[in-house]
Amino acid sequence: MKQRRLVSNTLCHVLLAVLGFIWVLPIFYVVLTAFRAEEGSYKSYIFPKGYTFDNFVNLFNTSNSMIDFKRWFLNTLIIAIFSTLIAAFFTVCVAYCMSRLRFRLRKPFMNLAMILGMFPGFMSMIAVYYILKGLGFLETGALKQVALVLVYSGGAGLGFYIAKGFLDTIPKAIDEAAYIDGATKWQTLIHITLPLSKPIITYTLLTAFMAPWVDYIFAKVIMGSDTQYYTIAIGLWTMLQREHIETYYTQFYAGCVMISIPIAILFILTQKYYVEGVSGAVKG
Amino acid sequence: METISKNPRTDAPALRAVLPNTARPLQVIRESDAISKLSLLIFGLGNLINRQIGRGLLLLAIEIGYIAYMVTFGIGAMGDFFTLGTVLQEEVWDEALGIFVYTKGDNSMLCMLYGVITIVLTAIVIAVAYMSLKSAYCTQKRKERGMHIPTLRDDLHSLLEENIHGLLMAFPSFGILAFTIIPLIFMILIAFTSYDRDHQPPGNLFEWVGLANFAQLFSSGSRLAATFWPVLGWTLIWAVCATFSNFILGMLLALLINRKGTRIKGFWRFVFVLSIAVPQFVTLLSMSTIFNANGPVNVMLRAIGLLGATESIPFFTDATYAKITIIGINMWIGIPYTMLSTTGILQNIPVELYEAARIDGAKPPTIFRKITLPYMMFVMTPTLITAFTGNINNFNVIYLLTGGGPDSLDYYFAGKTDLLITWLYRLTITQKDYNLGSVIGIMTFLVLAVTSLLTYHRTGAYKDEGAFQ
Numbered sequence: 001m002k003q004r005r006l007v008s009n010t011l012c013h014v015l016l017a018v019l020g021f022i023w024v025l026p027i028f029y030v031v032l033t034a035f036r037a038e039e040g041s042y043k044s045y046i047f048p049k050g051y052t053f054d055n056f057v058n059l060f061n062t063s064n065s066m067i068d069f070k071r072w073f074l075n076t077l078i079i080a081i082f083s084t085l086i087a088a089f090f091t092v093c094v095a096y097c098m099s100r101l102r103f104r105l106r107k108p109f110m111n112l113a114m115i116l117g118m119f120p121g122f123m124s125m126i127a128v129y130y131i132l133k134g135l136g137f138l139e140t141g142a143l144k145q146v147a148l149v150l151v152y153s154g155g156a157g158l159g160f161y162i163a164k165g166f167l168d169t170i171p172k173a174i175d176e177a178a179y180i181d182g183a184t185k186w187q188t189l190i191h192i193t194l195p196l197s198k199p200i201i202t203y204t205l206l207t208a209f210m211a212p213w214v215d216y217i218f219a220k221v222i223m224g225s226d227t228q229y230y231t232i233a234i235g236l237w238t239m240l241q242r243e244h245i246e247t248y249y250t251q252f253y254a255g256c257v258m259i260s261i262p263i264a265i266l267f268i269l270t271q272k273y274y275v276e277g278v279s280g281a282v283k284g
Numbered sequence: 285m286e287t288i289s290k291n292p293r294t295d296a297p298a299l300r301a302v303l304p305n306t307a308r309p310l311q312v313i314r315e316s317d318a319i320s321k322l323s324l325l326i327f328g329l330g331n332l333i334n335r336q337i338g339r340g341l342l343l344l345a346i347e348i349g350y351i352a353y354m355v356t357f358g359i360g361a362m363g364d365f366f367t368l369g370t371v372l373q374e375e376v377w378d379e380a381l382g383i384f385v386y387t388k389g390d391n392s393m394l395c396m397l398y399g400v401i402t403i404v405l406t407a408i409v410i411a412v413a414y415m416s417l418k419s420a421y422c423t424q425k426r427k428e429r430g431m432h433i434p435t436l437r438d439d440l441h442s443l444l445e446e447n448i449h450g451l452l453m454a455f456p457s458f459g460i461l462a463f464t465i466i467p468l469i470f471m472i473l474i475a476f477t478s479y480d481r482d483h484q485p486p487g488n489l490f491e492w493v494g495l496a497n498f499a500q501l502f503s504s505g506s507r508l509a510a511t512f513w514p515v516l517g518w519t520l521i522w523a524v525c526a527t528f529s530n531f532i533l534g535m536l537l538a539l540l541i542n543r544k545g546t547r548i549k550g551f552w553r554f555v556f557v558l559s560i561a562v563p564q565f566v567t568l569l570s571m572s573t574i575f576n577a578n579g580p581v582n583v584m585l586r587a588i589g590l591l592g593a594t595e596s597i598p599f600f601t602d603a604t605y606a607k608i609t610i611i612g613i614n615m616w617i618g619i620p621y622t623m624l625s626t627t628g629i630l631q632n633i634p635v636e637l638y639e640a641a642r643i644d645g646a647k648p649p650t651i652f653r654k655i656t657l658p659y660m661m662f663v664m665t666p667t668l669i670t671a672f673t674g675n676i677n678n679f680n681v682i683y684l685l686t687g688g689g690p691d692s693l694d695y696y697f698a699g700k701t702d703l704l705i706t707w708l709y710r711l712t713i714t715q716k717d718y719n720l721g722s723v724i725g726i727m728t729f730l731v732l733a734v735t736s737l738l739t740y741h742r743t744g745a746y747k748d749e750g751a752f753q
């Protein structure tokens with residue numbers, strides 16, 4: 001019996017080690033190439049012949065008309081901050097209404113949200129593009145950025161499902177106790193529900209913040225060929241295009257590392273909230 | 285029996301007796317007096333007469349604003365909406381300037397857009413008209429029964445109490461209307477027009493063509509149909525494989541890490557979580573170089589002698605390989621997510637349930653089947669459906685890895701790994717065949733609607749939201 005457990009334990013650890021290796025390898029390769037000294041794209045070997053920091057230095061020093069990493073980074077950061085605030089506000093508002101309140105339009109709204117969620121998000125994009133164009137939002141680069149913020153946050157109210165799922169796990173009895181003590185619904189929301197919802201608020205903020213960093217399609221459609229207003233995602237994609245890949249291959253990886261580090265730190269710090277947020281954590 | 289409360293702020297139950305939540309519009313109209321009925325035409329009349337000045341003026345202002353809009357712009361816009369423009373942009377010789385100038389023609393696209401906006405505004409105003417009637421009716425009933433008639437202050441206060449949903453939902457709903465609903469109606473309508481690359485405004489007009497585009501898609505023998513069915517097939521295979529491989533393997537991974545015998549749990553979790561922390565497009569773009577014909581995977585295979593010096597496995601250039609590679613890479617991305625979320629849920633199952641089961645003598649498999657799995661399904665079904673929907677519409681994975689390629693000459697501007705959504709992208713952004721793109725979008729919607737609406741309505745999470753509350 002004891003021997004069998006030993007065997008199965010060993011097997012499990014070996015399996016985990018193999019899987020872990022597979023999962024770490026690509027990340028390892030990205031980091032390795034970011035420090036590669038040789039220029040050019042694909043090489044016939046894995047381990048670089050020399051190592052250098054130049055890729056990172058060059059990344060922040062090149063600012064020609066096509067490739068401007070520093071600018072892209074700032075663009076994305078600004079867009080992310082504004083769209084996060086709006087999107088998280090919308091999501092939490094709707095999630096609270098759907099979870100804690102009962103009103104006549106609630107079920108219709110939930111069904112509508114589900115139906116709307118089934119259309120490819122990209123489909124409405126083209127119309128949004130023309131609406132924004134009609135409103136004059138696409139005339140200068142700065143206005144395009146405002147347009148992008150609106151695009152990322154405008155429909156955020158539809159993404160309430162996960163937050164609602166979390167709020168559903170907060171016992172109703174807590175709210176009822178507050179009502180009996182004479183609190184209005186507003187006071188209950190501000191003083192009871194929101195403090196208990198910190199995990200899901202963090203989760204919502206985080207996912208909303210990530211969106212502009214990882215979105216390709218919306219940014220590309222809105223920005224077109226206005227390279228200096230690009231966000232990171234389309235910027236890095238540009239670096240891998242045929243005309244740039246030979247020059248910027250290693251810098252592309254340096255850029256990937258630069259982007260991943262802050263997001264990874266942010267993510268690991270809030271991982272606890274992520275887990276709690278997805279699964280619901282407040283016990284009655 | 286109805287109780288009439290003295291405090292106007294807490295007389296919501298009494299009001300419900302006046303106007304039950306189940307009241308139908310017809311019933312309200314039948315029981316209304318003349319002034320209330322007139323409130324359907326003159327918004328806020330019933331309120332103004334009963335000295336609810338604030339509420340009455342607000343309703344009236346909406347009506348006046350709408351009429352002003354319709355007279356100055358809306359009626360013309362509706363006319364253009366039906367014709368989609370009649371004046372073609374033309375080159376005319378300008379005698380005074382001595383050059384050709386363009387006369388401004390109608391822009392079919394804008395005609396359609398303004399038409400849609402006008403229709404939506406009209407729908408909203410009709411809803412407001414009903415609100416006006418209801419509001420007048422309530423006031424009428426309150427007066428008949430000698431109840432307190434709420435002042436503007438009471439109305440505002442009710443926004444923090446029984447009408448708090450109105451306050452909280454206002455801005456999000458506006459955002460949804462402007463950035464999702466109106467654009468979507470617009471795009472759906474495009475499917476019934478001839479808005480393709482030969483009919484591009486402002487140079488050309490396009491017109492209503494009814495179901496012609498759908499007929500083209502379903503007529504056997506057309507190149508469009510020969511593309512649609514294979515692409516749809518691959519989209520479904522992809523969505524099923526991607527969703528379930530991630531869910532099942534991710535849950536197994538979570539169980540593997542959480543089992544009693546496993547040491548350094550935190551370390552294993554960290555190893556897998558690391559890959560989530562990397563932004564997805566970074567992963568995808570690097571993966572597309574890693575599996576390139578001359579990328580490190582092929583280099584490695586050559587180094588250990590599995591391939592000759594110039595051979596390479598066509599990870600992205602052969603249709604079958606490309607499909608397998610994409611699903612594999614998607615597992616690399618998705619499994620840690622499932623691992624992470626299921627870990628939380630597994631830890632979150634109330635311990636008392638397990639203890640009770642153990643006391644009753646249940647064996648671990650029974651406990652898993654009767655407690656763990658139902659709980660997991662209760663929490664995870666909406667996530668699974670969302671994941672399935674997300675995978676059908678998974679633009680990034682396909683576009684950034686293969687771009688839909690390898691291209692096929694038999695297809696109408698699509699490649700072997702194109703999903704409906706990436707094909708839609710090509711049709712609209714590259715080919716400018718907006719009407720076909722819109723048809724594809726509607727078909728995508730139908731696929732999703734059929735699969736997920738059915739499953740969702742069967743789940744416990746929908747039927748009984750409070751089961752674990």
